[in-house]
Amino acid sequence: ISTAAPFVPAKHNLTAIREALPHCRGCELYRCATQVVPGAGRATVSIMLVGEQPGDQEDLQGKPFVDPAGEVLHRALAEISLDPAQIYVTNAVKHFKFVRNGKRRLHKNPRMSEITACRPWLLAEFDAIKPKIVLCLGASAAKSILGGTFGLMRDRGKILSTPFAEHVMATVHPSAVLRARDHATRDLLFRHLRDDLEAAFKFAR
Ligand code: URA
Numbered sequence: 431i432s433t434a435a436p437f438v439p440a441k442h443n444l445t446a447i448r449e450a451l452p453h454c455r456g457c458e459l460y461r462c463a464t465q466v467v468p469g470a471g472r473a474t475v476s477i478m479l480v481g482e483q484p485g486d487q488e489d490l491q492g493k494p495f496v497d498p499a500g501e502v503l504h505r506a507l508a509e510i511s512l513d514p515a516q517i518y519v520t521n522a523v524k525h526f527k528f529v530r531n532g533k534r535r536l537h538k539n540p541r542m543s544e545i546t547a548c549r550p551w552l553l554a555e556f557d558a559i560k561p562k563i564v565l566c567l568g569a570s571a572a573k574s575i576l577g578g579t580f581g582l583m584r585d586r587g588k589i590l591s592t593p594f595a596e597h598v599m600a601t602v603h604p605s606a607v608l609r610a611r612d613h614a615t616r617d618l619l620f621r622h623l624r625d626d627l628e629a630a631f632k633f634a635r
């Protein structure tokens with residue numbers, strides 16, 4: 431069975447994690463990606479955000495949330511005056527998964543087995559940072575921490591507890607805002623994202 435566990439260092443500090451990540455062979459996703467994308471931020475923050483996985487641009491730059499979804503996220507943070515330096519941002523799966531379409535690389539959702547395989551990295555990050563709250567962005571991160579049957583639209587915005595994290599909340603993914611089929615849906619999803627971020631921020635301080 432696929433798991434990153436043998437590749438995660440015994441010492442869970444961010445430096446050790448970042449040094450070990452490029453050597454992970456915990457699932458097949460390292461094969462086609464350009465590079466692994468580690469989390470970004472300081473170990474002293476009290477909020478941790480978990481996205482799904484790197485996209486095309488993150489894969490090329492080696493940093494999380496540098497694409498249009500990242501812009502949506504940063505707009506939401508700006509609206510609630512939350513300084514990005516006060517959060518740590520990472521992904522549930524740390525290699526880009528895609529299919530080629532001519533020159534373009536199209537994002538593919540990770541499988542549950544890949545999400546589970548990569549979870550030891552996430553748990554090591556929790557341990558390194560000990561955030562007061564973990565905010566899952568979208569269904570993949572929620573699946574990793576809250577379980578495969580978690581209902582995002584039913585239970586978003588609630589502070590929950592799991593064996594993996596004492597306080598965890600899930601909200602909509604910024605990409606869902608971008609993919610919304612009309613303006614009203616887009617506004618609604620953006621407000622959910624912003625309001626849930628604000629609630630998590632208030633809880634953590
Ligand atoms: N960029 C990321 O790093 N993660 C996502 O989930 C989406 C965009």
Ligand code: SF4
Pocket residue numbers: 433434451454455456457458459460466523524525547548551
């Ligand atoms: Fe390891 Fe995660 Fe990359 Fe799979 S996706 S190879 S488990 S870092």
